[in-house]
Amino acid sequence: MQITKSEIKDMTGVITMVVEPADYQEEVQKELRQIRQKANIPGFRPGMVPVGLVKKMYGKGVLADVINKTIGAKLGEYIEAEKLNLLGDPLPNDELTPTMDLDNQNTFTFAFDIAVAPEFNAKLDGKSKLTHYTITVTDEMVNNQVKSYASRFGSYEDAQDVQEGDVLKGLLKEVGNDENPMQKENAMMHPQYMKDQKTAKMFYGKKLGDVVTFNPMKAFDSAVEVASLLGIKKEEAENLKADFTFEIQGITRHKDAAIDGELFAKVYGENNIKDEADFRAKVKAEIEANMAEDSKYKFGLDAKEAILKKMEKVEFPNAFLRRWVMATNKDMTEEKLDKDFDAMLNELKWHLAKDQLMKEFDIKVEKEDVEAYAKEVAKMQFMQYGLMHIDDQYLTNYANEMLKKEDQLRGIVERVAENKIYEALKGVAKIEEKAISHADFGKLFA
Numbered sequence: 001m002q003i004t005k006s007e008i009k010d011m012t013g014v015i016t017m018v019v020e021p022a023d024y025q026e027e028v029q030k031e032l033r034q035i036r037q038k039a040n041i042p043g044f045r046p047g048m049v050p051v052g053l054v055k056k057m058y059g060k061g062v063l064a065d066v067i068n069k070t071i072g073a074k075l076g077e078y079i080e081a082e083k084l085n086l087l088g089d090p091l092p093n094d095e096l097t098p099t100m101d102l103d104n105q106n107t108f109t110f111a112f113d114i115a116v117a118p119e120f121n122a123k124l125d126g127k128s129k130l131t132h133y134t135i136t137v138t139d140e141m142v143n144n145q146v147k148s149y150a151s152r153f154g155s156y157e158d159a160q161d162v163q164e165g166d167v168l169k170g171l172l173k174e175v176g177n178d179e180n181p182m183q184k185e186n187a188m189m190h191p192q193y194m195k196d197q198k199t200a201k202m203f204y205g206k207k208l209g210d211v212v213t214f215n216p217m218k219a220f221d222s223a224v225e226v227a228s229l230l231g232i233k234k235e236e237a238e239n240l241k242a243d244f245t246f247e248i249q250g251i252t253r254h255k256d257a258a259i260d261g262e263l264f265a266k267v268y269g270e271n272n273i274k275d276e277a278d279f280r281a282k283v284k285a286e287i288e289a290n291m292a293e294d295s296k297y298k299f300g301l302d303a304k305e306a307i308l309k310k311m312e313k314v315e316f317p318n319a320f321l322r323r324w325v326m327a328t329n330k331d332m333t334e335e336k337l338d339k340d341f342d343a344m345l346n347e348l349k350w351h352l353a354k355d356q357l358m359k360e361f362d363i364k365v366e367k368e369d370v371e372a373y374a375k376e377v378a379k380m381q382f383m384q385y386g387l388m389h390i391d392d393q394y395l396t397n398y399a400n401e402m403l404k405k406e407d408q409l410r411g412i413v414e415r416v417a418e419n420k421i422y423e424a425l426k427g428v429a430k431i432e433e434k435a436i437s438h439a440d441f442g443k444l445f446a
Contacts, residue, residue, distance in 0.1 A: 001070075003078050005114075011317040012115045014093055015078065017071060019108045024066045031062045060102045071110055085117040087317065087348070088324035115320040122307050122353035123360055124429040130306060131432045132299050135291035135441050142284050149283075150256040153266045159251040162206045165192055169250035172230065175213060175243040182242075184231050189246060195221040203248075211247045216240065269389045291438070298444065300422045303429075304350060311349050321345070354421060361424040369416045370409070374399035377412065 002018040036054045037047050044050075075090060096111035124130075159166060168189040174181040191200040199219040202212050216226045217240055227237040257263045264273035273279045322341065326332055357363070378398045382390050390398075403409045 001074055003074065005082070008116055011087075011118055011315075012113065012320055014096060015075065015090060015112045015114055016096065017074065017110045017112075019067055019070060019110070021106045023074075024063070024070055027066045027070070028059075028063055031066060032058065035062070063102055064100070067108060075112065084114070087115040087117055087321060089328070090114050091320075091324060091327060113320065115317040115324075117352055118314050118316060120311055120314045120352075120356075122311065122356050124303070124306060124310070124425050126428070126430050128306055128310075128429040129432065130299065130302055130425075130429050131434050132426070133295045133434050133436045133441060133444075135288075135295055135438055136435055137284055137287045137291060138438070141287055141438060142280055145283050145287060146259065146280065147256070149267050150259060150263060151254070153257040153263055154255050155257070156252050157255055159253040160207055162191070162203050162248070162251055163253065164200075164204060165254065167252040168203065168246070168248055169252070171245075171247040171249060173245050173247075175245060177242065182230065182232070182244075184229075186249075187229060187246070189229070193225070194219045203246075206248055208248055208251060211245050213243055213245050215243050294441070296419070296422070298441070300418060303422050303425050306429075307353050308346055308349055311353065314349070316345060316348070318345070321348070354417060357421050357424070358417060361421070363417065363420045363424065365413055365417050365420070369420075370403065370412055371396075371399060373412055373416050373419075374402050378402065 001020065001023045002016075004016050006014040006016075032051070032054055035058050036049050036051065039049050039054060040046065041049050041053070079086060079090075090112035091114075093111040093113045096109075098109055100108055156167075162168065168191065169186055170189065171183065171185055172187040173183040189203075191203040194200040196219050199214050202214060206212060216229060217223070217237070220226055220229070223234050223237040226232075226240060227234045230237065230240075232240075257266075259276055259279070261273075264279050265271075267273075267279075268282060273282060318341075321344075322337060325337060325341075325344065326334075375395050378395050379390065382395075403412070
């Protein structure tokens with residue numbers, strides 16, 4: 001097969017492929033023989049269909065299919081052999097590709113437009129200034145986290161009078177409808193969630209057996225919440241105007257856990273904490289570790305921004321890229337592409353920059369790196385649900401299940417690679433270390 005490439009101008013060029021009989025005849029004959037063995041044609045036993053009939057019936061389709069497969073394979077081999085750093089995929093050039101005449105031709109020419117990546121240098125240097133923030137962990141932050149743990153591992157107890165935050169159980173009954181009043185037994189009421197605080201205060205201080213008359217729609221101002229409270233449809237709640245009585249039959253109050261050994265064990269496991277001072281020190285270290293991750297995330301954002309800024313003036317073959325996006329995304333419209341193209345181009349720049357920097361710093365993403373990061377992600381997910389101490393083997397199994405999903409695996413590999421790039425950049429860019437409060441750090445994202 002003859003394959004030639006035109007001169008690259010403005011990062012675009014054309015690959016021309018001339019397919020000759022020697023490139024496809026053997027494979028076509030092989031395909032036709034296989035069809036002959038399997039063909040079920042009336043009047044002929046399997047495997048005994050005349051070759052000429054098989055060729056007449058299936059020859060053109062087989063020829064076209066084999067040529068297409070041959071082109072795809074050879075085009076990929078050529079791009080790899082020539083070490084072409086392409087943007088997107090080759091696109092058919094209809095103007096330079098003659099119409100195929102399978103009846104009268106045996107040599108076929110195909111042309112493909114290509115675009116190559118521009119030359120650029122994404123590496124930051126001593127002139128590039130970045131800030132690495134160390135977030136100060138205050139006593140208030142530690143106290144709030146200790147209170148959060150005490151609340152999370154607290155308990156519920158019965159109470160005799162209603163205070164803010166209590167959960168009430170009782171009988172709800174419609175007022176003014178003597179014939180068929182709407183009512184619900186064992187209704188669960190949360191006065192603290194009422195939008196109308198005047199109504200909520202009507203419940204505070206009441207005792208078991210007391211009856212409160214109120215208007216549910218006025219209290220909650222939400223048909224969804226009232227429908228849930230009364231066990232009716234949302235549409236019914238929207239038209240509900242009646243008052244209801246609520247007979248208080250149960251009062252449940254949340255009680256924070258005591259800050260003692262039992263709480264320490266629930267949060268950090270048995271025999272890992274000596275006393276409250278040790279507990280608070282552990283909490284502080286935990287917050288510092290989380291803040292360090294937030295700081296690392298911010299540094300990554302700033303490093304990425306600095307690299308993209310450095311690439312602002314790098315020219316790209318936008319016309320080809322727009323055509324490629326339209327060709328490979330069936331739901332894409334010109335209007336949507338106009339809106340999203342700049343963001344797409346930035347993502348392309350970042351992808352190319354990452355590839356270049358990984359080669360520059362000789363960065364490898366090993367299997368162990370991916371598995372370790374997946375376990376950290378799994379651990380953080382469990383912590384969000386208050387599960388602080390998960391067996392290491394269970395974490396490993398959970399992480400392995402995550403990695404079986406292609407999209408999650410791809411995302412984790414990319415994050416590991418980016419983290420390694422950011423660490424490498426710390427060694428070449430000018431880094432300013434800066435202590436900052438948690439509040440001021442949050443403002444950086446605003």
